[in-house]
Amino acid sequence: MHELDTSRIKAITIDLDDTLWPVWPTITRAEEVLAEWLKHHAPATAAAYPDSRSLRKIRERIELERPELRMDLSAMRRESIRAALAESGDDPALAEPAFELFFDERQKVVLFDDALDTLEFLASRYPVVAISNGNADVHRVGIGRFFKASLSAQNFGIAKPDVRIFHAGAKQAGHASGAVLHIGDDAKLDVVGALDAGMQTAWLNMKEKAWELDSTRPHATVTSLAELRTILS
Structure with missing residues (x-):
């Protein structure tokens, strides 16, 4: 197991969904808002797809x-709405305003209680770069600063x-990968990916899961962002 070397850290990269906020309550609410919108603008689609x-x-x-859309969650969602409209006999052009409604709601996240303090702590000490497979916009979420x-x-x-x-994130931060700490909740996507890129890693393991991968373990494992602040202080 690695041990985190805080003296090497010159920059931070960090995941967004399920690291700074719980993602599925946000997605579920956005889908519910979309379902309600469809009732008024595409009733046949609403009847076929009435809920989240x-x-x-x-x-x-x-x-x-x-499968070519898997890296573009916005396009995936837009096309799923378009397919639902078309199959139900409603106007597929409604996919654009429907998606914009969904996407706006998707940005209305509820941060974990310790997320804001942690971002302020990190940004006061290091350049911070977000790296996400999702489609949250840090500026629309309200944390772009x-x-x-x-x-x-x-x-x-x-x-x-x-x-x-990860290498691109390090470049955006202005440092070599070896000087970057990546923070994220996903063992494979965040920890293994960042380790392979030569970064130090902090695994946010709120549910205290066992490490089930055979690969090298993270440099630090924390159950909260507040715990991470303590380690970096």
Whole structure:
């Protein structure tokens, strides 16, 4: 097991969904808002897909049918709405305003209680870069001031755990990968990807799961962002 060397840390890269906020309550609420909108603007689609669960099922179906969209969650969601409209006999052009409604709601995240203090702590000491496979926008979320840059798989064209997105994050931060600490909740996407890129890693393990991968372990494991602040202080 590695031991975190805080003296080497010159920059931070950090995941967004499930690291700074819980993602699924946000997605579920956005899907519920979308379902309500469909009742008024596309009633046939609303009858076929009346709730968050049914809307998520067609999105999962489109993911299987359109694997080329897997790195672009916005396009995946837009196309799933378009498919639901078309199959129900409603106007597929409604997919654009429907997606914009969904996307706006998707940005209304509820930060973990210790996230804001942690971002303020990190940004006061290091350049911070977001690296995400999701489609949250740090500026629309309201935390853009803490970040030097933000990389998403859909804009960069490469997703975690590919080392290239981590190397790009380090470059945006202005440091070599070996001087960067990556923080994230996903053992494979965040920890293994960042380790392969030559970074130090901090695994945010709120549910205290066992480490189940055979690969090298993270340099630090924390159950909260507040605990991470203590380690870095």
